[in-house]
Amino acid sequence: MTRHISIPETNAAQTKPPVLGHPANSGHRVDINAATAVARHARFRPDSTAVVYEGGDLTYGELDDRAARLASVLADGGTSEGDRVAYLGLNSLSFLVTMLAAFRLGAIFVPINFRLAGPELESVLARSGANTIVCEEGHRAAVDAVTGHRLSLRLLVDDDPAIPTTPVTRPWIGWSALLADATPYAEIAVSDFDDPAILMFTSGTTGLPKGVVLTHGNAWWNSVNVELMLDSRPGDTTHAAAPLFHIGALNSFVLRALVRGNRIVLRRGFDPEQTLDDYARYAVGSTFAVPTMFQALARHPGFADADLSALRSVVVAGAPVPPSLIRQCAERGIQLQQAWGLTETAPFATHLPAEWTLAKTGSAGIPMPYTEVRVVDMEVGDPLPATRRGEIVVRGPNVTPGYWEDPEATDAAFDGEGWFHSGDIGYLDDDGFLFIVDRLKDMIISGGENVYPAEVERALADLPCAVDVGVVGVPDDEWGEAVVVVVAVAPGAELTLEQVREHAAKSLARYKLPRRLQIVDSLPRNASGKLDKIRMRSSLAMEES
Structure with a gap:
């Protein structure tokens, strides 16, 4: 079976398998757009609190109004159905407003990991084909440093008390004035089950994000x-x-x-x-x-x-x-x-x-x-x-x-x-x-036996004095790969490899026990909370070289 996901600038139809059993196949197009639901709440329960936030709360009426105004700004900037709208920043009201505005236009929302380094950010923006970005202060310099992609509209969030701002200069435009002057976009795209909503790049712990x-x-x-x-x-x-x-x-x-x-x-x-x-x-x-x-x-x-x-x-x-x-x-x-x-x-x-x-x-x-x-x-x-x-x-x-x-x-x-x-x-x-x-891809083959790092990590999760534990395999002349445990310990605590092996031996076979121990201040994790095994292995390789 061939499955292709490639939505060009013309927003041509995709070739993908039908989703069986939902009403869209009966000839009646059901609108499941989240922006439509928010607009409904804004009509019937406008004063109900939608979001509690340190920069100021929003009711459903206010949330829908801001999303509709941003949709007009995006449309005036050239965004239409199928286009990608990127967001770069921490959790905020502007994240939700941008998402709902994109949905309102039938555009595709692209939330970006705010911890990405320059080349990774460049790759995500270029591969997504985003023509618009909404960005928080503190991240726009990273966007400015990136080349090799097109961005026809760069909006800077400049009205959130939780986000410090500096003077807005071209090519950036502060979005507060644009939102204040915009006429709310009256229409909401009808979105059914097969319509793309979000383009989300994987965390990339095992390679280039997809x-x-x-x-x-x-x-x-x-x-x-x-x-x-x-x-x-x-x-x-x-x-x-x-x-x-x-x-x-x-x-x-x-x-x-x-x-x-x-x-x-x-x-x-x-x-x-x-x-x-x-x-x-x-x-x-x-x-x-x-x-x-x-x-x-x-x-x-x-x-x-x-x-x-x-x-x-x-x-x-x-x-x-x-x-x-x-x-x-x-x-x-x-x-x-x-x-x-x-x-x-x-x-x-x-x-x-x-x-x-x-x-x-x-x-x-x-x-x-x-x-x-x-x-x-x-x-x-x-x-x-x-x-x-x-x-x-x-x-x-x-x-x-x-x-x-x-x-x-x-x-x-x-x-x-x-x-x-x-x-x-x-x-x-x-x-x-x-x-x-x-x-x-994380499995370790040591002495011909399969060792699963997550299994060793679970066995060591309650290791006394350990704050965080990670396990990876490294090349070994005798065993092919050796099991290495990387531990962040509590302040003032001491830990030996013998103590680690003794604790792990309570629930693991001997061939699964760590052969090396590395003590670190903290373990590398990505923004999803997952251990970054690539960085762990790279750090160990650098120490050995």
Whole structure:
């Protein structure tokens, strides 16, 4: 089966497999555009709070008005259906306004990782073909330094008290004056299940980021899955502190909260003390987090006494969740619900229901209601029986139709039956619960045996005095590859390789035990909270050279 995702400047139709069973195939075009939903709330509940934010809150009426005004500015600047609109900055109201304005025009929103270095930023802008960028101060210099791509309109956010600004000079234009003078764009593009909504570049921990096309239908079906599996209610408040340019933070609860008319407490970044205060002050019911965020919360002195009674739906993903953290949070009445997925699955393919948190500790859960998950043989692709380890494959309406203008990568990721090959290794237990073992590319072959770094990391997650733990393989003359553990320890603590091996031996075979130990101040992680294994291996190689 050939699948191509290449939407040229003319916005020509894509060739992609039909999404079976949704109303768009019946001849009636259903509008699932999030901008349409926000406009509806603005009409019937204009004074209801949409977003709580340190730079100033917005009601649904105000949010819709700003998005409609920005849509006019973008349209006047040449943006039309199918064009890409980029955003570069931290979590903010302007992020949401830009996204909704793009949706209103039928354009494709491109949220950019604000931690990208110059060449990476250049690559993302060039490959996305974005003709417009909305940017925060602090990032425009990086954009100015980038060449080799076209940007016909550069808007600088200059009206957010949380974002310090300097005088705006050409080619940049301060967006506040433009928004004030603009007439709200009256129309909203009708978007159905197959229309592209977001172009999101993967974090690139295993190589050059790929542009993942996510349709309005991908986002919608993920939301349906989440609502069927989690305790999500009308009128809820969700908390967003993880970076919104990552699909886990954006499409777990935030995008759906806007569609449902719920309230979002939006923070520019994660701060443990502020987060605990927010949970109590705003009676937060749901949130998405990576494990390191809840590890920081659990270590905070206020964690023991914070009012967390409203917190019902906590999805933790992006990295394996240490069992010790799951048990610690359970003692405080918080059931961490581990999920598994990728940008390509928008984001969740599996989820561990709250009632199974302790009984199936360490599991990434069961398939989402409208998503199929299999574990297959890595060589021939046949489904494997329970407990056998293989590659995890996914199929469903939440799965991307493919990679932006990259037919080779798209064809390589999907097999002839439409299964997306994740590159993750795992197994299903006898009850059908998924357990993640590791990334296929991170697997270490030591002395002819397969060693999965994530399995070693889990065994060392509760290592005394360890603040953060990562495991990689390095070339070894005797073993082919050697297992190396990299540990950030608590201030003043000391740790030896013998102590690490003794602790790991409680749950691991001897051939999996680390042969080297490196102590560091902190481990490199990307903005999604995942360990950056490329940087870890590079650092080790530099030390040896």
